Amino acid sequence: MTFLAIENLTVKAKDRYLLQDIGFRIGRGEIVAVLGESGSGKSTLARSILRLLPENLILSGALRVGKTDLMQLPEKQMNDWRGQKIAFIGQDSLRFLDPMMTIAQHIREGLKEKSTENKQPSAMTNALEQVGLSPDIAKRYPHQLSGGQRQRAAIAIALAAKPALLIADEPSSALDMLTEAQIMAIFEKATENRQTAILLISHNPALAVRMAERIVVLKDGRLVSKMASRRWWSNPAEAYSQAIIQSYHQILSSTPYGKDAPKQSQNHPPIMDNPRPLLRLQNLSYQEKDDHRLKDISLEIYKGERIAIIGESGAGKSTLLKLISGLLPASSGEIFWENQPLSFQKKQDRLAFYQKAQMVFQDPNSSLDPAWTVEKTVTEPLALYQKKISSEYRQQALQSALNKAALSLDLRHRYPATLSGGQGQRVAIARALVNNPDLLLLDEAFSALDSVNRVEIGKELMTLSEQEKMTCLLVTHDLAFARFFATRVVILHHGHVIEENNTYSIFTKPNHPYTQRLIEIWRKNYNLQA
Numbered sequence: 001m002t003f004l005a006i007e008n009l010t011v012k013a014k015d016r017y018l019l020q021d022i023g024f025r026i027g028r029g030e031i032v033a034v035l036g037e038s039g040s041g042k043s044t045l046a047r048s049i050l051r052l053l054p055e056n057l058i059l060s061g062a063l064r065v066g067k068t069d070l071m072q073l074p075e076k077q078m079n080d081w082r083g084q085k086i087a088f089i090g091q092d093s094l095r096f097l098d099p100m101m102t103i104a105q106h107i108r109e110g111l112k113e114k115s116t117e118n119k120q121p122s123a124m125t126n127a128l129e130q131v132g133l134s135p136d137i138a139k140r141y142p143h144q145l146s147g148g149q150r151q152r153a154a155i156a157i158a159l160a161a162k163p164a165l166l167i168a169d170e171p172s173s174a175l176d177m178l179t180e181a182q183i184m185a186i187f188e189k190a191t192e193n194r195q196t197a198i199l200l201i202s203h204n205p206a207l208a209v210r211m212a213e214r215i216v217v218l219k220d221g222r223l224v225s226k227m228a229s230r231r232w233w234s235n236p237a238e239a240y241s242q243a244i245i246q247s248y249h250q251i252l253s254s255t256p257y258g259k260d261a262p263k264q265s266q267n268h269p270p271i272m273d274n275p276r277p278l279l280r281l282q283n284l285s286y287q288e289k290d291d292h293r294l295k296d297i298s299l300e301i302y303k304g305e306r307i308a309i310i311g312e313s314g315a316g317k318s319t320l321l322k323l324i325s326g327l328l329p330a331s332s333g334e335i336f337w338e339n340q341p342l343s344f345q346k347k348q349d350r351l352a353f354y355q356k357a358q359m360v361f362q363d364p365n366s367s368l369d370p371a372w373t374v375e376k377t378v379t380e381p382l383a384l385y386q387k388k389i390s391s392e393y394r395q396q397a398l399q400s401a402l403n404k405a406a407l408s409l410d411l412r413h414r415y416p417a418t419l420s421g422g423q424g425q426r427v428a429i430a431r432a433l434v435n436n437p438d439l440l441l442l443d444e445a446f447s448a449l450d451s452v453n454r455v456e457i458g459k460e461l462m463t464l465s466e467q468e469k470m471t472c473l474l475v476t477h478d479l480a481f482a483r484f485f486a487t488r489v490v491i492l493h494h495g496h497v498i499e500e501n502n503t504y505s506i507f508t509k510p511n512h513p514y515t516q517r518l519i520e521i522w523r524k525n526y527n528l529q530a
Contacts, residue, residue, distance in 0.1 A: 003028045003197050004049070004165060009061035011044055011053065011221075018044045018057065019221045024214075026165065029194030031187070033208035033229070034201045035244060036218035037450040038422020042201045043091065045218070046167045049199070050088055051078055054417075083110050087163035091170040091201075091421050091448065093150040094363055097142040103128075103153045104138035110161045127160040128153070132182055147362050147444070148175050148313020148477075155183060159190060166190065169201045170421070173447040176312040176477045177522050184211055203422075203450045205248050209233045210525065217241050247451040254484045256504040276339060278303045278471055279324070279439065284333035286319055293319045294495045297333070303438070304469040306462065308482035308503070310518070311492035317475040318362055320492070321441045324473070325359045326350060355385040357439035358432035362447075362475075364424040368416040374427050375412035378402065381435040397434050404460045405430035406453050421448040429457065433464075442474040446481055458485050479522045483507055491515050 002025045009022040019041045026032050034042050047053050049063060051070065063070040070078065082088075087110075090096035097106060107124045125135045131152040142150055151171065158166060168187070172180040188211070190196040202208045208215060208229070215232040217225040219240050225232065236242045277300040284297040294316040301307060309317050322328040324335060326344035335342040337356075343349050358381070361367040368377055378401050382389055389397075402409055405426040416424055425448045432440060440461070446454050462485065464470045476482050482489060482503070489506040491499040491514065499512040510516045 001028050001194075002026070003030075003065060005062070005064040006049070007062040007064065009045070009048055009063070010059070011041075011048055012058045012060075013056065017221050019048065019218075022061070022218075022223050024216055024223065024226050026197050026199060027213075028164075029191045029197055030214070031191060031198045031200055031212045032214050032216060033212035034199065034216045034218060035203070035205055035208055035241075035450070037452060038426065038448065039220075039420040040218040041221040042218055043169055043420060044221075046088065046169050046199070046201060049165075049167060050082055050086060052082075083163070084161055085163055086165045086167065087158040087161065089151075089154050089158045089166070089168045089171045091173065093147070093154040094142055095365060097150065097154060097157075099142055102139055102141055103145075103157070106153075106157045107138070107160050110157055123160060127156040130159070130186055131156045132179060146314040147318065148179060151175055152179065152183070152313070155186070159186070159196075162190075163196060165197045165199065167199045167201070170203065170448065171200070172207070173203070173444070173477075176310075176315075177479055177518055177525070179313055180207075180477070181521055181525060187211065203448070203454075205233070205244050205451060206252075207525075217244070243452055244450065247455045248480075250455055251451065251480050251484045256483050256507050277301055277336075278338060280336040280339070281324070282334045282336065284320075284323060284335065285331045286316070286323055286328060287331040292495055294323070297497055299490065299497070299500070301471060301473065303471055304465055305488060306465050306472040306474065306486045307488045307490055308486035309473065309475045309490045309492060310477070310479065310482060313477075315492040316495045317492055318443050321359060321443050321473065321475060325357065325441055326353070327359075351385065354381075355435065356437055357441065358435065358437040359441040360425075360428045360432050360443060360445040362443040364428040364448075365416060365421070367428060368424060370416050372415070373412065374402075374407075374414050374419075377416075377427060378412075378430045378434055381431065385435055401430040401434040404433050404457070404464075406456045406460075422450065422453065425449060426453070426457070436468070436470075438470060440470060440472045442472060442476075444475055444477070446476065446478065454481060455484075461485075479507075479518070491518075 004026045007023050009019055011019040022045065034045065036042050048059055053059055104124060107127055111123055124138055128135055128137055133149065133152050133156065137153060145153060155171060172183055175183060187198055191198060200208065200212055212229050215227055215229050216223060217240065224238055225241050232241060233245065236245060279301040281297050281299045284294060286294040297320065309320065311317050319328065323330050342353060375398060379394055379398050382394060382397055399409055407426050407430060425445060429445055461472055465472055474486065486503050489501065489503050490497055491512065493514050499515050507519060510519050
């Protein structure tokens with residue numbers, strides 16, 4: 001039985017269509033997955049259903065729930081539908097959570113018409129526990145949580161009111177494999193007895209096929225395919241769907257680095273020509289009040305290495321990158337750059353390091369100036385670190401950086417608000433690459449990218465690593481991409497390095513029980529053999 005019928009849905013800006021004549025149905029308790037490249041219109045579709053588009057966009061078509069057309073409802077009535085009957089989990093949880101409200105206040109707001117005051121504490125605890133969060137998280141504000149914790153809190157807020165339709169826009173992109181499996185089980189349980197239907201927007205085709213009954217594929221704002229999941233996966237009808245599946249298979253079928261390498265120590269991979277580490281971390285720790293985020297981290301990182309840092313949400317992965325980049329002060333320990341102690345005390349010291357090392361943040365939208373065009377954003381490092389550059393060199397550098405990030409030069413005059421999440425992430429990658437850094441710090445830099453762009457940009461960075469000896473330090477929850485991209489893997493757990501080795505050894509003979517469990521669940525979820 002149909003819950004929502006989407007008919008001829010069209011979204012138009014002044015000079016272009018963002019969505020054009022989209023039509024499909026979502027049944028009661030059904031999971032429908034939406035796939036497509038960055039900028040294809042997936043998030044625009046989600047916001048259109050909720051009628052939460054910017055005022056400068058023109059929305060037309062029909063959104064029918066039974067005899068009610070949501071497009072015709074006055075704003076006050078539509079507001080009653082949001083959160084209660086139709087809930088939303090955004091790709092960027094920090095953007096959709098009120099920084100002035102605790103998680104408890106967010107959940108209470110969603111429960112106001114569903115629960116009496118004396119039942120709310122129990123409902124709140126249940127909502128948090130079902131996503132693997134302790135009840136004390138309720139007292140915290142969004143900025144006090146890790147990216148993965150924030151995402152789980154957003155899911156708890158959305159599900160607390162038991163909506164008839166849950167729109168989940170990349171709900172697991174910031175989650176580790178163990179938590180993703182837990183959340184997907186929660187989604188499946190929510191659809192039992194046809195209680196909640198789910199529109200799952202994802203860049204992961206394997207996850208979409210595993211979870212959804214039907215697949216909808218968007219490209220350039222148009223619906224190019226809608227098929228039963230298994231049929232789409234085994235026999236896609238059109239070229240773009242074929243490209244998505246082939247790119248994902250390319251990642252999964254790649255041989256992990258280190259398979260053919262001679263025996264080696266964990267800290268000195270044989271691909272390194274220079275025995276002196278580019279970056280050395282010595283007993284690095286970070287403590288926030290009574291919370292030890294990182295404890296005694298010691299690593300040697302060499303030129304040309306591509307290291308994947310893997311661990312559960314809140315393990316300290318992003319914190320480690322912030323310590324290396326000087327955005328957080330270490331509680332103890334030292335950082336050495338080419339055997340020289342690294343200091344961020346003076347401005348000239350920071351600028352000297354940032355000329356050699358660049359960071360791509362987990363949330364690109366918060367790191368892009370909303371008042372700057374793509375061109376100004378990408379070329380900013382040139383102005384900071386190279387005092388005299390010609391206009392011709394600037395344009396060449398811009399073109400080169402955009403190409404490496406799989407972006408068209410046509411985007412150079414666009415502003416961040418007009419970009420999709422994946423396009424914003426690629427702009428951040430282009431900005432980091434424009435000055436040819438020696439070290440690239442990537443905090444979930446591929447999480448908003450579809451499999452086609454992920455492979456394309458991943459290969460570009462791998463080429464730069466191998467030919468220019470650029471070192472990459474990648475924080476990721478995506479084990480398939482880590483296996484495809486990294487030469488070495490470091491596992492973080494509760495602020496400690498519990499295991500590190502070449503990629504092949506980590507994925508074929510993990511030593512630590514946590515790593516073993518992580519790899520086992522990954523293989524089980526994607527039907528992979530050791």
